[in-house]
Structure formats: C-alpha cells, structure tokens
Amino acid sequence: MMALDSLTWRLVAACAAVAPASALLAYFSMHQAWRHLRELIWISFGFGFSVAIPIAGIAALYAPAIAHIEGVRLHALAVAFLEASIPEELGKLLVVTAIVLRHEDLRRPVDAIVLTVLVGLGFATIENLYYVFGSENWTETAMLRALTAVPMHATVGIVMGYFAARWLLARRAAPAFLAAMFVFPVLLHGFYDYPVFAIQQLIAEKYKLGQPPYFEFQSIFVASIVVSALAAMAVFRSVANIPAVTELAPWFRSQESRG
Amino acid sequence: MLPGTATRPAAALPSVAEMRRFVAVHIEPFQLHYEKALRLMARHSRDTLPTRLPFLLSWHWPAFLLTVPWMFYRKMYSGGLILVAMPVFLDHILPGSLFLGSGLLIALTGGLCGKSWYLEHAIRRIAKAQRGHHDAHARAAYLERARGVSLAAGIFGVLIQVVSITVIVLNLLPPDRF
Numbered sequence A: 001m002m003a004l005d006s007l008t009w010r011l012v013a014a015c016a017a018v019a020p021a022s023a024l025l026a027y028f029s030m031h032q033a034w035r036h037l038r039e040l041i042w043i044s045f046g047f048g049f050s051v052a053i054p055i056a057g058i059a060a061l062y063a064p065a066i067a068h069i070e071g072v073r074l075h076a077l078a079v080a081f082l083e084a085s086i087p088e089e090l091g092k093l094l095v096v097t098a099i100v101l102r103h104e105d106l107r108r109p110v111d112a113i114v115l116t117v118l119v120g121l122g123f124a125t126i127e128n129l130y131y132v133f134g135s136e137n138w139t140e141t142a143m144l145r146a147l148t149a150v151p152m153h154a155t156v157g158i159v160m161g162y163f164a165a166r167w168l169l170a171r172r173a174a175p176a177f178l179a180a181m182f183v184f185p186v187l188l189h190g191f192y193d194y195p196v197f198a199i200q201q202l203i204a205e206k207y208k209l210g211q212p213p214y215f216e217f218q219s220i221f222v223a224s225i226v227v228s229a230l231a232a233m234a235v236f237r238s239v240a241n242i243p244a245v246t247e248l249a250p251w252f253r254s255q256e257s258r259g
Numbered sequence B: 001m002l003p004g005t006a007t008r009p010a011a012a013l014p015s016v017a018e019m020r021r022f023v024a025v026h027i028e029p030f031q032l033h034y035e036k037a038l039r040l041m042a043r044h045s046r047d048t049l050p051t052r053l054p055f056l057l058s059w060h061w062p063a064f065l066l067t068v069p070w071m072f073y074r075k076m077y078s079g080g081l082i083l084v085a086m087p088v089f090l091d092h093i094l095p096g097s098l099f100l101g102s103g104l105l106i107a108l109t110g111g112l113c114g115k116s117w118y119l120e121h122a123i124r125r126i127a128k129a130q131r132g133h134h135d136a137h138a139r140a141a142y143l144e145r146a147r148g149v150s151l152a153a154g155i156f157g158v159l160i161q162v163v164s165i166t167v168i169v170l171n172l173l174p175p176d177r178f
Helices: A007-030 A032-067 A072-098 A111-134 A138-147 A149-169 A174-204 A212-241 A250-258 B016-024 B028-041 B061-065 B067-073 B077-093 B100-132 B136-146 B151-172
Strands: none
Touching (some): A007 A032, A007 A111, A007 A138, A032 A072, A032 A111, A032 B077, A072 A111, A072 A149, A072 A174, A138 A149, A149 A212, B016 B100
16 A cells, blocks of 8 residues: 655645546636636636535534434434535535626526536545545545546536526526525435445444445445436436527626627 | 637727726725825826736735635635645645744735735736627626625635634644643
C-alpha cells in the first residue's frame, strides 16, 4: 500500500481525487457550445466545491445524535438522508438558485443543466479529497469513488438542472419545479448512499460477506444506479421535446430583439 | 453561435459614467471612496477608462475584516473561490502549512488591494458587456444584472468563514479538551 507520507504521494493522491471531476470540468469549459459560459462554469464548480464547507459544519452539529440510532437499516437510512443527501442537496439548491442562476452570463435555460452538473462535480471534488486522504487504502477509494460517487453527483446535477431549467421558464408552476429541484435529487442521492452506509456498518459489525443483508443492500445499490441512469436519459429526451428550454431565455430574448 | 456573441471590431473603451453606474448600487455611503480610488487610478482621462487600470494600494476595512464574504458580496466570485479552495488543497498536500498567520496574511492583502480589485472587476465586466452586446439596450440590461451586490453570496461567504474559524480554533485546542 502506498502511504501518504511523502509530498510526491500526496500530490498523486490529490490528483487522483481531483481528476475525475476535473476531466469533466475541462470538457465543459473547452467545448464550443458552452464557450460563452466558461467563466460561469468555473464559478459553478467553485461554488459546488465551497458549499461543502458550511454543509459539513452544520451536519457535524447533529451527527452525534444520529450516531446513537440503533439498527443497521434505520441508522444507515438516517445517515444517508439526514447527514448526507438532505443537507448536501439543500446546499447545492441554495447555491444554484441564489447565485448561479442569477449570474448575468446565463442566457438559455438549458445551460442550467450544465451548471448544476458542475456544482455537483465541484462538491464531488472536495468530498473526494477528504475521502481519499482519510482512507487507509486511498488508491481503491479514489478508483471506487471515480466510478460511482462522481457520476452520481453528476447525474443528480442533471436532474436538478432539468427542473432548474423548467423553473426558469415557469410562471405559475414555479414552486412545484423548485420543490422538484430538491425532492428528486434528495431521493436519488439518499438511495445511493443508504446501501453504502448499511454495508459499511455490516462490515463494522463483522457480518460475514455473502450473508442475506449484503445481497439486499447490494441490490438496492444497483437499483439506485439504474434509476439514476434512467432519470438522466429521461432528462435528455425531455429537453429535446421542449424547444423553449434550448432557446434564449425570455429576459435575453427581449433585450436582443430590442437591438 | 448565440446572438450577441459574434466577433466584432474592437469595442469602445469603458466610460467613466458606465463605471460610476456599475459601482454605485448599494454603496452610496461609500461611493466617495471608490470615486477617489478611480480618480487616482485613471487620472489621465476624464471620460473614458483604459481596459486595464494601474494598481492602487489603498486601505479598505470591509475587505480586511471579511475578505471572502466581502468578495462574494461584491460578486467577485472567482477571486473569493480561489481564496476558499487554496487553503483546502494546501492543507492536504502540505499538512501543517496553514497557520493563523495565513488568515491574517489573506486579510491584509484584501485590505490593501480590495478597492483596486473591485474597480478592476468592474472594468472587466463593462468590457465584457461591450464585447458581447452590440446595442446599448442589451449592454445596459447585461450590466444591470452584473452590477450591484449579492446578499446571498455574502451570507454564504460568512458561513464559510464561521465554519473555517471554528475548525481552526478546535484544532488549536488540546485533544483532551473533548
């Protein structure tokens, strides 16, 4: 195992933690289609990164109370929703609605999808840093998180972004879309985290691998990934069917036509 | 390509009037400070400003006391985010490299450069509006959204600062304190 006791290995571990989200950040910021959004893409990523700091601080206040909950299922459910998915998605939602979507460079509602994905990737980056550096086997953690947690944050971002785009266009149904921006990501994120925390606890309680509870949680984990992937695909299909989402937003349309 | 993003001949220089309009929102009591800084930075011109202002060292209390929240409040997101992310990376790559003095150093830099940073930021936004929007209406509407302050971002910055200070203080306490 490569211990993180030298600067070289620390740099390698930092790169491993940052690489998956950074690759997507580089792709979005260099792509011709989002060239006009380059600055806002970086800002969204940065706010996703930063929002984890107050969220971690707030969650740390009530984490000891959750630690006392007994029973594998109930404890994992409480950690997954109360400690992880609800505060994290609430933080992302606040950053997206109060800062990112109010930025002057946002011109089309469809751009909201890209920007919320970037907020999610920023969040995944800082989370990766702490998980990788806090793990005894950092290479395995970095690899596993690159394949599961980073895509999960991106997928949840796609779903939140879709409702954000609809929220920008909506007049009467705006509160419903705002609620959907919170509820669907919380459910997807929570049901991804629930089996992970449950399996962690089973391992901590010395359950033997292959026993029935493992299979139950592994099935929930696979199901949550399939549901997230289907949700992302549904978003891509829907965006193509709602032309207004891909056009200039009303506030920019009126300005351009005046000129 | 989106309307309004087409390349066009070199844009006109940002005007002093546009600059005044940009910095005016929500800072009426402090506008004199910015006006004075602007006069010192661009003394050679009365009507238009260069696209890059010379640097001005001038004390700014809000930027000293609340560097990151102030930057977010004034919509200088990129700079504020760098100041948030840098210590996180440094703490992981070079553990122990951060100390109480680092925070003071950042605050002092903010206090000395704050006004200059903000006026630079304003001139960059105005230049971006001129590059991206052909007509005066679209440009004015863009600047209307760009100027002013963001209270939400300011509160967010305060939260980050509070959590960071709490973590630093908790780390300074001896472990048997808990």
